[in-house]
Amino acid sequence: MTDVIAVTGAGGRVGGRVARRLAEAGAATRLIGRDPDRLPRLPGAVAAPAAAYADGEAMRRALDGAHTLFMVSAHEAPDRVREHHTAVDAALAAGVERIVYLSFVGAAPRATFTFARDHFHTEEYIRAAPVRRTFLRDNFYLAAIPAMTGADGVLRGPAGQGRVAAVAHDDIADAAAAVLLDTTGAHESAVYDLTGPSAFxxxxxxxxxxxxxxxxxxxxxxxxxxxxxxxxxxxxxxxEVTGWVTSYEAIGAGEMALVSDAVPRLTGHPAQSLRAYLAAHPRSWAHLLG
Structure with missing residues (x-):
């Protein structure tokens, strides 16, 4: 029987990219999202009925028969950790044997970036579960840099002279697909920091x-x-505002400055730079042209 890889957030920017890469590799996938109409139609993919992390029974049904779960973190919310716990419990109840969780760099209980604390508590919950695991801790998205810049041409925030090794969605998806498609167990219990090629x-x-x-x-x-x-x-x-502000303060504190070789090591190609990203995605900064 072919192992099924479940992909949450499959209608989103990371989950959708991962789903497409798995389909291109011929993997059997179960695509999960809150709105099935947003899920991509891909070969070898089955769209699960609507399931949100907070709905444990819906998640269990959606995951039934899946071997591996690629778990994209839920949208930021005051009860996001509880939602993650419910999703993990549902995965275990459905018989999932491996979870690959998309976390964040510097995940720690006292991380400056408040949302990174959520990731720490989710990681700890998965670690305590009887399931094989891999954590992919991505840095800031490169796409966030132009998005955070106002139409007035000002990028503002309390980051000081701190550096951030921002990473492209495509590189995260390539790395995730490489881990998910591996059948050797080489990534079991591994933690990978996914970053760009430099910190700026x-x-x-x-x-x-x-x-x-x-x-x-x-x-x-x-x-x-x-x-x-x-x-x-x-x-x-x-x-939410606290999360926005502390993301800049985490940059200022040096908590996003680490540059890792995980992307090229996992994917076989260099990580994309900010300059290359901006050249390839002019729509990301179109709002700056008025």
Whole structure:
């Protein structure tokens, strides 16, 4: 019987890419998402009925018969860790034997970036479960750099002169597919930091955006209070704004500066740089052209 790989978040930017790579490799997959209409139609793939992490019974049904689970973290929420626990419990109840979890660099109980703490607690829960596991800790997405830059041409936040080794969605998906398709057990209990080829400051990122767009983009270093004030008008809840602000502060604290060779080691190709990403994805910075 062919082992089935379940992919959560298969309608999203990471899960969808992973699902397509698995399909291209001829793997049997179960695609899981909250909205089945958003799931891609791929050879060898079966779309599961709608299932959210918080709905344990729906997740168990969706995962029934799957051997491996690629678990993309849930959207940020105050109860995200509890949702993850429910999803892991459902996987165990369904007979899943291996979980490959998409975590975040620097996952720790006292990580500066508050959302990275969620990943630590999820990792610990998976470690305690009777299941084989691999953790893929990705860095900031390269796509986030132009997305965080305002239409006024300013990239602002309390990152100081800290560096971030941001990574492309495609590189994360390539690495994840390589791990998921491996049948030797080489990645069992492994933790991989998935990063870009170099770490850059946000001032350097602004310079790359200037080069790509032809418009002057600058980095404005904010204090903690200034960062909260400049985001006050977005209408987000305090826990979410705290996550946004602490992501910059984690950069400033050096918690995202590590450059790893995991992407080239797992995929056989170099990780994409910010400059290459911006050249290949002009739509990511189109909002800067007015």
């Amino acid at each position: 400051t946000l001032a350097e990122a602004a310079a790359e955006l200037t080069l790509a767009t032809g418009r002057t983009v600058r980095y404005l270093s904010e204090s903690h209070d200034e960062a909260f004030a400049s985001r006050a008008g977005h209408g987000a809840e305090e826990w």
